[in-house]
């Protein structure tokens with residue numbers, strides 16, 4: 001019968017996850033399906049999860065707005081998911097439902113695949129812009145990969161403090177306002193934009209100006225609609241190296257698929273294929 005995977009969330013009819021996981025199944029020569037299971041806000045979440053569990057599936061992804069709501073229905077949480085307080089991947093193993101969060105590792109893998117040298121010096125200075133769920137996942141992952149200089153810039157400084165406190169690591173992290181970040185972009189080797197600013201239909205906005213961007217800086221944006229955000233475009237004009245958000249989707253999926261099947265699929269040309277899909281080609 002093969003593997004059976006699902007995605008729960010709302011709204012998810014335009015999700016790219018079915019395409020990504022069908023590619024993984026095909027590329028690994030495994031039989032299986034990946035289907036969406038939309039749970040509307042007016043539906044009973046508990047009933048839906050019970051039904052899903054009874055279907056004896058092998059695993060499912062969880063997206064907005066259920067990444068926290070799913071937790072009470074799981075038997076075990078892995079360390080990262082517990083620290084995040086959010087689950088995006090669930091696997092059924094040895095009779096237990098186990099929750100994981102693949103966002104941070106997915107992001108770091110995507111970055112490492114494009115800029116491996118960045119990982120040779122863990123003292124490289126990193127600036128994370130934003131302090132929402134994605135920023136938290138990325139901060140924890142970089143922290144686990146032992147980057148020692150990670151600063152956070154956010155419109156609301158208190159949210160950034162929350163991330164540092166719960167990371168509970170001894171690193172020194174400075175918290176910057178967006179204005180301070182803008183003035184100091186040249187002092188970072190890596191800048192990661194994690195807010196929704198610049199996402200369609202507001203693609204003419206950039207979180208900060210790239211005027212002072214340094215030639216040697218890697219500028220990353222997790223927004224993937226559009227695949228080339230204004231922030232990345234402006235930074236590239238200044239000579240910065242860029243890293244696009246759609247690759248995070250692929251590596252996050254790679255990690256989830258690995259949790260489910262123990263197979264790590266090579267991303268290869270899926271990067272260009274996904275870009276084509278996102279650009280309507």
Ligand code: ATR
Pocket residue numbers: 129130131132133134135154155156159194195196197
């Ligand atoms: P996610 O969980 O997807 O990362 P989120 O929790 O909604 O998203 O986080 C949104 C992030 O984008 C926050 O850092 C938010 O800043 P605040 O903490 O000040 O709210 C940031 N953000 C969203 N819209 C913004 C805007 N117009 N200008 C600046 N920052 C913005």
